Amino acid sequence: MSEEKYTLETVLSVKRWAANLFSFTMTRPSAFRFTAGQFARIGIQVEGELIVRAYSIVSSPFDETLEFFSIVVPEGAFTSQLQYLKPGDQIYLEKIPYGFLTLARYQEPAPHDLWLLATGTGLAPFISMLQDFETWQKYRHIVLAYSVRTQQELAYVDRINEIQNIFGENGAEFCFLPIITRDPFAKLNHRLPKLIESGDLEQEADLKFNVESSHVMLCGNPQMVEDTKEALKCRGLIMNRRGVGNIAVENYW
Ligand code: NAP
Numbered sequence: 001m002s003e004e005k006y007t008l009e010t011v012l013s014v015k016r017w018a019a020n021l022f023s024f025t026m027t028r029p030s031a032f033r034f035t036a037g038q039f040a041r042i043g044i045q046v047e048g049e050l051i052v053r054a055y056s057i058v059s060s061p062f063d064e065t066l067e068f069f070s071i072v073v074p075e076g077a078f079t080s081q082l083q084y085l086k087p088g089d090q091i092y093l094e095k096i097p098y099g100f101l102t103l104a105r106y107q108e109p110a111p112h113d114l115w116l117l118a119t120g121t122g123l124a125p126f127i128s129m130l131q132d133f134e135t136w137q138k139y140r141h142i143v144l145a146y147s148v149r150t151q152q153e154l155a156y157v158d159r160i161n162e163i164q165n166i167f168g169e170n171g172a173e174f175c176f177l178p179i180i181t182r183d184p185f186a187k188l189n190h191r192l193p194k195l196i197e198s199g200d201l202e203q204e205a206d207l208k209f210n211v212e213s214s215h216v217m218l219c220g221n222p223q224m225v226e227d228t229k230e231a232l233k234c235r236g237l238i239m240n241r242r243g244v245g246n247i248a249v250e251n252y253w
Contacts, residue, residue: 005095006043006094007093010026010027010088010091011088022069023155027066035104037102037129039057039250040098041055042092042094052094055068056125058128062131069121069155069156099125106243107243108244109214111139114138115205115217116129116142119147120147123146123220133167136170138172139215144176144177145177147191148181149181150182151186161176216232218250219250222251225249
């Protein structure tokens with residue numbers, strides 16, 4: 001392992017949301033700078049071997065610590081070990097951040113309406129973006145739709161409400177739409193592409209997708225990203241390339 005590539009950081013806290021979901025915070029070296037929406041590569045030693053994975057950063061670029069949100073992949077070499085993390089443990093952090101799921105990538109259309117559509121741990125980059133005053137100043141409307149299978153998997157709800165209270169006061173109008181796909185009694189319980197096709201997502205958000213004014217970011221399950229992209233294209237939106245276009249995506253595994 002190259003000592004120059006990584007710094008060794010310390011786990012500060014661990015929060016368990018459900019049997020298969022947890023978050024953790026760790027020390028952040030002052031030289032580690034990133035833009036909200038980017039991911040870090042973090043590593044742990046498993047049987048003498050360094051295993052490294054990409055993790056979107058939940059914390060904001062202004063926080064002193066780094067926070068990550070993880071699922072436990074059954075029999076996954078990395079997360080099956082990572083789930084036992086405790087404060088004081090050490091983690092390798094690659095010195096540079098990665099990724100282009102950032103608001104800075106949008107040049108056209110100009111910022112107006114921001115749609116953040118996530119499944120599962122794909123919520124992470126959006127929590128980071130929402131903890132930046134600039135996001136709230138730039139946009140007139142922000143919609144966060146977050147799809148999980150069960151109520152227990154709906155993590156970060158208190159934080160989302162807190163963020164709205166802190167940042168929303170003088171900024172964008174904010175709409176949080178939780179989607180619980182395996183709960184027949186949930187207000188929204190269909191998958192994102194279906195909610196887009198039916199018009200239910202727009203109705204709940206009280207906002208329309210519009211090629212002239214929508215920035216739509218997708219993060220999470222790769223099949224969700226694919227299917228949602230197609231549903232949005234059917235609504236006339238286009239992929240963001242070289243700064244121009246509505247849709248930006250990040251696959252999660
Ligand atoms: P998930 O299966 O991705 O489900 C989360 C939400 O996404 C649910 O509401 C689900 O709806 C929805 N969804 C699934 N497929 C979709 C599609 N094609 N279009 C629209 N929505 C869709 O659940 P998860 O708990 O986040 O992850 C499940 C598995 O993915 C894990 O067990 C793990 O093996 C793997 N995973 C791996 C990594 C990794 O880094 N290797 C990271 C995350 C997840 P439904 O209830 O209708 O399915």
